[in-house]
Amino acid sequence: MKLYSMPSSGNSYKVRLLLALLGRNAEILDVEYQTDALDRAKADGRLPFGKAPVLELDDGRLLPESDAILCFLGAGTDFVPTDPYVHAQMLSWMFWEQNQHEGTVAVRAALSFYPQRRHLATPERMAELLTSGHANLQIMENRLADHDWLAGDNMTLADICLYGYTHTAGERGGFDMSRFPGINHWIQRISALPGYKGLNE
Template sequence: MRLYSMPSSGNSYKVRLLLSLLARDCQIHDVEYLSPALDAARLAGRLPFGKAPVLELDDGRLLPESNAILCFLGEGTDYAPVDPVLRAEMLGWMFWEQNQHEGTIAVRAALQFYPHRRAQATPERMAELLGRGHANLQVMENRLAGRDWLVGEAPSLADICLYGYTHTAGPRGGFNMARFPAVNRWLARVAALPGYRGLEA
């Protein structure tokens, strides 16, 4: 398999993280923002939605979208619950991550991290994203208070999915992570999983 991966992106990172946790062999092809490699992958038709990550299977089929890739890789592993209710809860968190969490946590970080986006980081927008992001982190805090994982009694794809952008929410996004002790304990548990790799590893 080959993963078209944006090194700085949390969406690409969560796929690399799951591959590492599962000890799956995969060729990583870096396609960073504004790079010739990204342009070449688009021109070659390797990015169906125009962005990374995309997993290219051995038979040439292309799987775009990070959470869809997680579901494919996680099928039949301990990271995908067999119980239908737990699986639905897991998917619910993964849908929420893309629908709510990423639009605040990842966007605020991107406006600060990527030079070509800083012009969009108006004080009004940054303040609005900070407030909404803290509210989303509080949703996670409430869920993780008194429990180790987002779903069930073991780590699932929901944890891998939400770890991607949450673990850099403080340094990249400027969120006050001291307000969320249960989230911080959860971050440490994910980082202690066998096979864990960091964003820049």
């Protein structure tokens, strides 16, 4: 398999993390934001939705969207619950991550991290994202304050999905992570897993 991956992106990272935790190999093709490699991948039709990550299967089929790739790679593994309710609970967190969490936590980090986007980081916009991002992190904290994992009693794809942008929310996004001890313990649990690889590994 090949993974077209944006090295700095939490969406691409969550796929690399799952591959590492599963001990599965894929050829990683870096297509960083605003690079010739990204332009070539788009021109060659390797990014059906115009962005990374995209998983290219051995038979050439292309699978875009990070959470769809997680579901594909996670099928039949311990990261996907067999109980129908817990499975649906996992998907609820994954849908919420893309619909709510990423649009605040990841966007604020991106406006700070990427020089090309800093002109969009007006004081008003950054303040709005800080407030809404803290509110979304609190939703996670409400669950993780008295549970080890987001869905059910074991780690699932939901944890990998939310870890992607949450673990750098303080460093990159300027969020006050001291407010969220449950999240911090959850981050420590994931980073201590066998096979774990960090964002820059």
